Amino acid sequence: MTQHILHVCTQDSPVGQLTFDPLENRYGFRYYPSWMASRDRFYLSPAIALDREPDNPGSVQRFLGNLLPEGRVLDIISATEQISKSNIFGLIRALGKEPVGAFSFMALDADEEQLTREIRAQQQEAVRRPVCDDELSDRIRKRDLMPFPIWDGKVRLSLAGYQDKLQVLVEGDSLSLVDGSLNSSHLLKPESLNPNTPHLVANEHFCMTLARLMTLPVAPVSIRRIPDPILLIERFDRKIVWNEDRPNTAKAVLRQHVIDGCQAVDLPVDYKYERNFGSNRDVRNIREGVSFARLFALLDKTTADSKMVVSAGAEARQFMLRWAVLNLLLGNSDAHGKNLSFFVRPSGLAPAPLYDLVSVCTYDEKSISHELAMAYGDDFRIEDIMPFSLADFAYRTNTPALQLVREIRRLASSAMRLAPQLAKSDVYVGEECDLVQRISEFIVNQAKRLMAIAQEIPKVNTALLRE
16 A cells, blocks of 8 residues: 655745555654754654654654544534544645644655745745625524535634634734635634533633733734624734735734644643543543643753743743643633643744633533543642642642742732723623623632632642652
C-alpha cells in the first residue's frame, strides 16, 4: 500500500515532511534541512523535537489529532468530506490550510525546492469573501439545516473544540472569509445551541473581560449584535499587518505557532480531562489525563519574556498558578487540558493568553456537570476544596504554599471589587443582565471562601502530603 505524504510549511518556509503508512497506521515526521539550518527554527511540539526522532511512535498522530474539531462539528466535517472520523491523516489533508498555530499541511508532489516556489506563488493571491450581517444572522438561525462550518460548499473550520465557530478576518466593521495568502484574525462564536447553557456569549465575554480587568493576559473579546449576539475573539496566534495606504485593510496576517496543553504533554485529545475514563465509581481513580502536575512539569521547557526580569520557570509558574485560581473563582469547571496554550519559540515554550473562560457552575448542575476537569489535590468539586486540597495542589505542582496564598488573596480581592462593577455594564442586555449578575454573585462568594481557606493553607502538615 502506498505511503502518503504531506508537506508541513509556515507562511513562507517549508518545515518538514509528514508521512503516513495506512496499513500499519504509522505516522512519521522529519524536518527539512533548510528548516534545520534556519536560526528561527522551532519544533512542532516538545515530543517532536528538532534534534531526535519523535519521543513515541504515536506522538505525531497525537499532535495531529489535537488539531481537529470534536463532537458534532467533526461529524459534520466527516460527512461533508466523506472521510472517516478516525482517519486523522485524511482530515488533516482536507482541513490543513489554516489550523491553530503557524503550520499548514500541503498535499503536493514536490521536492523541497519546488515547495518553496509554490509557497511563494500562493503568497501573491489574497481572497476575501465578505459576510454581511444579514447573511450571518440567517446562517446562525439555520444551523440545524445548514451546518455552520460549511460555507459556499466548503469547510471553513479547522479548529479544535465542540462549539460552533467560524474563522474570519475582521477589518473595521467588515467580516470576511479568506483564502489564498490571507489568514483569519478572529474566531466568531454564535450562541450555543444547547438550551442548558443560555447566553453563553455574554457568559464568556464577562469572564474574559473580568480576567483582563484583573490584569491577566487574555485574548481580547467583543460582542457584536447582528442582531443575534456573536462573540468575536481576537486570535493570539495571528498578527495583522495593516495597509498604511488603505484604512482598515489587512496587508497580511502573520501566523505564530501555538500548541495546547494536550500537545505540550503529548497526550491525545481523549485525555484532555484528568479522569480520562470519566467519574463512574469503577473508573474514577484512573487519572491518566492532563493534570495540573503534568502541566506544571512543563516549566523546564519554558522561556522567559525578554521584558521580564524573572526566570522563565518563575514567569510560567505564576501564569499557570493564576489560571488555576481564576478558574476556581469563576466556577470554570470545564477548564481542561486543551484550554491552556503555549507559544512555541526557538528557545522554548511561553504561555499564551487565556481563552475559553466560562462560569459553568452558574448553570443548573442537573443539566451540565460541575465536576472539575482537573483536580486540586484529590478533589474534583469546587465545594469540596478545603485548605488540604490546595496545599496538596501546591505540593504536587512544586509551588511554594505562600506563593499560592499570595495569588489567591490578590486575585480574590481583585475579583470581589471588579465583578460587581462589570455586571452593571450596558454591553449586556435583557436576560444577559440577570446571568452576569448571578455570575458576579458567584464570584464574590467564591472569593470570600477562598480568602478564608487561603490563610489555613500554610498550616497544613506537609508530611501528610508525602504519604
